[in-house]
Amino acid sequence: MPPTAVLPSPRTYSIAAIPADGIGPEVIEAGIEVLSALAESLGSFAIDFTHYDWSSDTYKKTGKYIPDGGLEQLKKHDAIFFGAVGAPDVPDHISLWGLRLAICQPFQQYANVRPTRILPGISSPLRNCKREDLDWVIVRENSEGEYAGQGGRSHRGCAWETATEVAIFTRHGIIRLMRFAFETAQRRRRKMLTVVTKSNAQRNGMVLWDEVAAAVSKEFPDVTMDKMLVDAMTVRMVQKPESLDTIVATNLHADILSDLAAALAGSIGIAPTSNLDPTREHPSMFEPIHGSAFDITGKGISNPIATFWTAAEMLAWLGEDEASATLMKSVENICARGVVTPDLGGIAGTKEVTAAVLADIKGDSSKTHQ
Numbered sequence: 001m002p003p004t005a006v007l008p009s010p011r012t013y014s015i016a017a018i019p020a021d022g023i024g025p026e027v028i029e030a031g032i033e034v035l036s037a038l039a040e041s042l043g044s045f046a047i048d049f050t051h052y053d054w055s056s057d058t059y060k061k062t063g064k065y066i067p068d069g070g071l072e073q074l075k076k077h078d079a080i081f082f083g084a085v086g087a088p089d090v091p092d093h094i095s096l097w098g099l100r101l102a103i104c105q106p107f108q109q110y111a112n113v114r115p116t117r118i119l120p121g122i123s124s125p126l127r128n129c130k131r132e133d134l135d136w137v138i139v140r141e142n143s144e145g146e147y148a149g150q151g152g153r154s155h156r157g158c159a160w161e162t163a164t165e166v167a168i169f170t171r172h173g174i175i176r177l178m179r180f181a182f183e184t185a186q187r188r189r190r191k192m193l194t195v196v197t198k199s200n201a202q203r204n205g206m207v208l209w210d211e212v213a214a215a216v217s218k219e220f221p222d223v224t225m226d227k228m229l230v231d232a233m234t235v236r237m238v239q240k241p242e243s244l245d246t247i248v249a250t251n252l253h254a255d256i257l258s259d260l261a262a263a264l265a266g267s268i269g270i271a272p273t274s275n276l277d278p279t280r281e282h283p284s285m286f287e288p289i290h291g292s293a294f295d296i297t298g299k300g301i302s303n304p305i306a307t308f309w310t311a312a313e314m315l316a317w318l319g320e321d322e323a324s325a326t327l328m329k330s331v332e333n334i335c336a337r338g339v340v341t342p343d344l345g346g347i348a349g350t351k352e353v354t355a356a357v358l359a360d361i362k363g364d365s366s367k368t369h370q
Contacts, residue, residue, distance in 0.1 A: 010039075010043060010044055010045045010046050011044075011045050011046070012045070012046040012047070012048055013045065013046070013047050013048070013078045013079070013318055014048050014050065014076065014077045014078050015047055015048065015049050015050070015077060015078060015079050015080070015081050015314075016049075016050050016052055016073075016074050016077040016079070016080045016081065016283070017032060017049045017050065017051045017052065017081045018052045018054055018080060018081070018082045018083060018099075019051075019055070019083040020054060020055045020056070020082065020083045020084055020085045020099060020292070021055050021056050021057075021083070021084055021085050021086055021087050021095070021292040021294075022083075022084050022086065022087070022291070022292025022293050022294045022297045023083075023084065023290075023292060023293045023294075023296060023297050023302035024055075024082075024083020024084040024085070024292060025083060026297070026298075026300075026302045026304075026350055027083060027084075027288060027302055027303075027304045027306070027307040027350070028081060028082075028083040028307065030304040030307060030308075030350060030351075030353075030354040031081065031304065031307040031308060031310070031311045032049055032081070033354060033358065034304075034308055034311065034327065034354065034357055034358060034361070035047055035311050035315075035327075037358050037361055037362070038323055038326065038327055038361055039323070041361055041362055042322065042323055042326065044320070044322070044323070045320055045323065049081075050077065052070070052073075052074075054066055054067075054070070054099060055085070055087075055099075056085065056086070056087035056089075056090045056095055057087075059090060059094075059095070059098060060089075060090070064098070065085075065095070065098035065099040065102065066098070066099065066102055066103075071102075071103070071106060071107075074103065074107075074283060075282065075283065077283050078283060078318060079283050079284055079285070079286060079314050079317065079318060080103065080283055080284070080285035080286065081285075081286055081287075081310075081311070081314065082100070082103075082285050082286065082287035083287065083288075083292075083307075084287070084288070084290065084291050084292040084293070085098075085099045085100050085292065086291055086292040086294075087292065087294070088294055097149065100287075101147070101149070103275075103285055104142055104143070104275050104285065105143055105149075106282075107277055107282035107283065107284075107285070108143065108277045108279070108281065108282055109142055109143070109275035109276055109277050109282070109284055109285055110141065110142050110143040110144075110173065110176060110177060110180075110276075110277070110278075111139060111140075111141075111142060111177060111180045111181075111274075111275075111276040111277075111278055112139070112140035112141070112142035112254065112273060112274070112275050112276070113137065113138075113139055113140075113184070113273070113274040113276060113313075114137070114138040114139075114140065114254075114258040114261070114262075114271060114272070114273050114274075114289065115136070115137045115138075115272065115309075115313070116134065116135075116136045116137070116138065116258070116261040116262060116264075116265050116271065117131070117134060117135040117136070117265060118131045118134050118135075118265050118266060119265075119266070119270060119305075119331070119332055119335045120332045120333075120335050120336035121335040121336040121337065121338055121340070122265070122266040122267075122270070122335055122340070122344055123266060123345075124264055124265060124266060125263070125264065125266075126238065126241065126264055129241060129264075132242075133241045133242040134241040134242075134264060134265060135245070136241075136244055136245060136246070136247060136261060137184055137185075137188065137245070137246045137247070138247045138248075138249065138254055138257060138258045138261060139177070139180060139181040139184055139246065139247065139248040139249075139254070140248075140249060140250075140251060140254030140255065140258065141173065141174070141177045141248075141249070141250050141251050141254070142251060142275055143173060143251075144168045144169065144170060144173045144251065145167055145168065145169060145173075145205075145250040145251035145252060146165070146167045146250060146251050146252035147251040147252065147255075148166065148167060148168035148251075150165075150166040150168055151163070151164040151165040151166045152164060167202075167205050167250075167252075168205075169204075169205035169206075169208050169209060169250075171208065171212060174208065174209055174212040174213075175212055175216060176278075177248065178195075178212055178213050178216040178248065179216055179219070180276075180278055181193055181195075181246065181248035182216060182217065182219070182220040182223050182225075183220075184246055185220075185223045185245065185246035186220055186222060186223050188245060188246060190245040191222055191223050191224060191245075192223070192224045192225075192226075192244075192245040192246060193217075193223055193224070193225045193226075193245070193246045193247075193248060194225075194226050194227070194228055194233070194244055194245075194246070194247045194248070195209075195210070195213045195225060195226070195227045195228070195248055195249075196227075196228055196229075196230050196233050196247060196248065196249035196250070196253050196254070196257065197209055197210050197213075197227060197228070197229060197230065198229055198230050198231075198253070199229075200229060206250075209250065210227065213225070213227070213248075230249065230253045230256075230257070233247075233249075233253075233257060234257070234260060237257070237260060237261065237264065238264065241264065258271070258273075258289065259289070262289060266344060267303065267343045267344050268289060268290050268306075268343075269288075269290050269302075269303030269305060269306055269341065269343045269344070270303065270305045270306050270309065270344070271288065271289045271290070271306050271309070272286070272287075272288060272289070272306055272307075272309040272310035272312075272313050273286065273287050273288065273289045273310065274286050274310070274313045274314070274317065275287070276317070284314075284317060286310045286311070286313055286314040286317075287310060288306030288307045288309075288310050289306065290303070290306055300349040300350055300351065301341050301342055301343075301349050301350065302341070302350050303340075303341040303343050303344065303350070303353070304341075304350050304353055304354055304357075305331060305335070305340075305341075305353065308327060308331050308357060309328065309331060311327060312324045312325075312327040312328045312331070315327065326361065327357075327361070329360075330357050330360035330361045331357060333360050334353065334356040334357055334360055337356070339352065339353055339356040340353065341353060
């Protein structure tokens with residue numbers, strides 16, 4: 001008798017889950033449910049989730065978002081699946097710097113990647129905007145710039161109280177981000193990169209930004225580069241979305257532009273984020289961009305699509321391209337059928353959208369293996 005073939009064991013990924021605040025636990029729970037079902041359906045990989053109860057409630061109880069040794073624990077994982085941080089009774093600068101940026105900066109997750117496109121069945125608020133007109137990737141510098149955390153306050157309470165917020169731009173930081181942005185554009189069909197700047201008014205850091213972009217562009221002759229001032233960029237995104245493809249901008253500028261991009265694609269509730277360490281020395285972190293949204297927390301109407309799309313981006317980063325494509329196809333299918341939450345004009349709740357994606361995954365899987 002011929003020997004029995006030994007099938008390779010599916011690879012198991014270790015994922016840190018940090019639901020955190022507001023609707024974060026709701027959408028991360030949905031994301032874990034979908035990822036687990038997808039892994040079971042495909043059978044080519046498995047996911048082991050470790051849950052970390054780091055949130056604003058933790059901060060209020062202990063004075064810390066991340067316990068001592070917490071980052072060392074995170075380093076053991078292949079990726080981080082993050083919900084949202086922020087609470088009405090904790091100042092935003094404390095929650096952001098206490099959890100999200102406390103992971104991004106020491107883990108050198110310097111490339112924040114935010115894809116934007118109009119999903120089937122979803123309408124853009126732009127008149128006459130076709131799906132193929134709005135298909136962008138925004139690359140945001142994620143480690144320095146305007147959010148470097150440098151500055152201070154003096155003479156508190158006096159009429160001459162002074163606050164400084166120092167934007168830090170280093171040649172090293174700009175070069176690595178620009179190369180990543182050009183490589184991203186190079187992999188896309190149109191091979192176009194728009195560099196966003198404000199060097200007419202910010203004559204030091206932004207001029208260095210422009211100079212480095214021009215120098216790095218010579219390494220990528222097949223990528224067409226153009227440059228836009230950030231204020232003019234907002235107009236171009238609205239009036240000529242079809243003229244854009246890949247966009248690179250500073251920490252602050254891309255933060256603002258990516259929210260505008262999400263709104264133009266239909267809702268901030270569908271937009272994903274990847275906080276990447278392209279060297280893969282540290283785990284990268286994946287999160288929806290919508291924030292904690294305490295105004296709808298517990299109402300069962302939070303949109304899980306951003307988290308599902310984020311999960312698909314995480315799978316692609318881990319090398320599971322088939323699983324990533326399968327998940328996005330299921331998301332597109334249920335959007336096309338109108339199974340969406342109120343922010344997209346629908347009547348479905350979080351659980352209904354999740355159930356629809358789960359059913360579609362199982363249906364796609366059965367068809368795939370017939």
